[in-house]
Amino acid sequence: MPELTRRRSTDAPDECWHVYNGDVRVGTIALRTGMPPGEDPWSWACGFYPGCHPNERTDGTAATFDQARVEFEDAWRVFLSNRMEADFETWREQRDWTERKYSMWLARLPSRRSND
Numbered sequence: 001m002p003e004l005t006r007r008r009s010t011d012a013p014d015e016c017w018h019v020y021n022g023d024v025r026v027g028t029i030a031l032r033t034g035m036p037p038g039e040d041p042w043s044w045a046c047g048f049y050p051g052c053h054p055n056e057r058t059d060g061t062a063a064t065f066d067q068a069r070v071e072f073e074d075a076w077r078v079f080l081s082n083r084m085e086a087d088f089e090t091w092r093e094q095r096d097w098t099e100r101k102y103s104m105w106l107a108r109l110p111s112r113r114s115n116d
Helices: 065-081 085-108
Strands: 004-008 016-021 024-031 042-046 058-062
Touching: 016 065, 024 065, 024 085, 042 065, 058 065
Parallel strands: none
Antiparallel strands: 004 016, 016 024, 024 042, 042 058
């Protein structure tokens, strides 16, 4: 299996990292917004759907990014031990189908022209 990599999300309002195993997005590590003082500012979530049951997903909070990363990696080892390559392929097939679906949808839209 490929090593985990992180890619910074450009869409999130605060710091958010998408975690990938090869080409499959397997989780996130993000700065939580609106947390009162004294609460853990970081959260992590491990798991992907489709490809596993939603109840198999795990998540938690941490005081620092590094702590969230370590906890994510611990959860990932447990999660990965219950995965088969077919689970990853299910996620890829859904990703590819969604891309084709939106491409077909956009191709059917009439072009928008200004009335200038």
